[in-house]
């Protein structure tokens with residue numbers, strides 16, 4: 262017998278969290294990291310207790326978007342994440358900094374399990390997760406380990422993106438996992454194909470976020486990010502769809 | 507991690523219908539460099555009612571790595587690492603892929619064949 266004691270601790274660690282939102286896609290490069298960062302900032306700015314967990318362990322990005330700097334977690338019978346722009350912030354970068362972390366599936370799975378078991382989030386209204394691309398290890402681990410996770414799915418208008426996104430959605434629906442909604446990011450043109458596909462599956466279409474050429478300049482500056490067209494669109498959607506004031 | 511071991515041991519005891527646990531066999535992997543005495547002390551402090559009389563047998567599991575590129579196997583020792591890397595591997599063993607390379611070919615594509623984490627091997631106790 263080989264029983265992993267971490268699993269029993271995870272439930273305890275997540276007990277104080279009201280809602281967990283996994284920002285995912287299946288597809289890479291569609292804007293998950295920017296959406297999750299802007300969503301978490303929106304929630305925190307409304308006075309909600311919010312955490313952001315970057316689960317993209319091989320290519321973390323949220324620390325660059327937020328300009329995390331060298332904030333470090335504290336050890337106290339577990340790990341207490343540092344507070345960055347009002348968010349409790351957890352990422353592998355606290356440990357590997359800007360070095361490469363080449364990890365295979367089994368390693369990714371171990372990192373998710375380890376960090377979920379040791380991170381002390383305390384009481385949170387929302388934990389937002391920046392998910393890696395793909396429908397593999399980390400997605401499966403979130404489904405396995407975080408029973409209360411709700412998925413917010415990001416796509417672009419591209420048929421190529423939606424082909425993969427659709428597979429993730431179908432998988433989540435088949436498992437009966439709550440899908441909060443779908444965001445169509447980098448919108449150019451006026452096709453309503455994605456909206457129809459989403460609503461045709463009985464899901465909530467959160468809306469379109471325009472392609473924003475000024476977005477890149479805001480990376481590293483959380484205040485500026487929230488003033489971009491992108492930031493304001495995410496803020497509007499979150500306020501409306503999550504019913505926060 | 508002591509907290510996790512106690513929690514899990516209690517859950518197993520309950521599931522197996524043990525009213526009193528007499529023995530818990532634990533393996534403590536060496537990758538994370540957990541101090542054995544500190545770990546034992548933490549366990550004794552956290553013991554719940556059904557574990558009060560339990561003896562915790564803790565056996566170490568040495569930290570062995572195997573390179574997936576060239577097949578080389580070696581014993582890992584955290585003493586070779588600097589402070590920052592040691593701390594990273596202590597919290598997240600997989601950070602070894604960032605700080606350690608195969609001594610033969612330099613690859614970072616290796617697996618832990620022994621010594622990762624803490625796990626419970628068996629539990630003995632008294633049934634009602």
Ligand SMILES: Nc1ncnc2c1ncn2[C@@H]1O[C@H](COP(=O)(O)OP(=O)(O)OP(=O)(O)O)[C@@H](O)[C@H]1O
Pocket residue numbers: 286288289290291292293294295296317320322392393394446447448470471472473474476477491
């Ligand atoms: N609405 C937008 N307008 C303009 N550029 C955007 C928009 N959304 C995202 N981008 C750009 O697209 C790129 C990818 O964004 P991001 O890193 O958030 O995607 P991701 O889905 O997290 O990627 P990965 O799958 O690699 O994690 C970034 O360079 C970002 O600046």
Ligand SMILES: [Mg+2]
Pocket residue numbers: 293294295317322391392393
């Ligand atoms: Mg990303």
Ligand SMILES: [Zn+2]
Pocket residue numbers: 573574575576577578608609610611612613
């Ligand atoms: Zn090698």
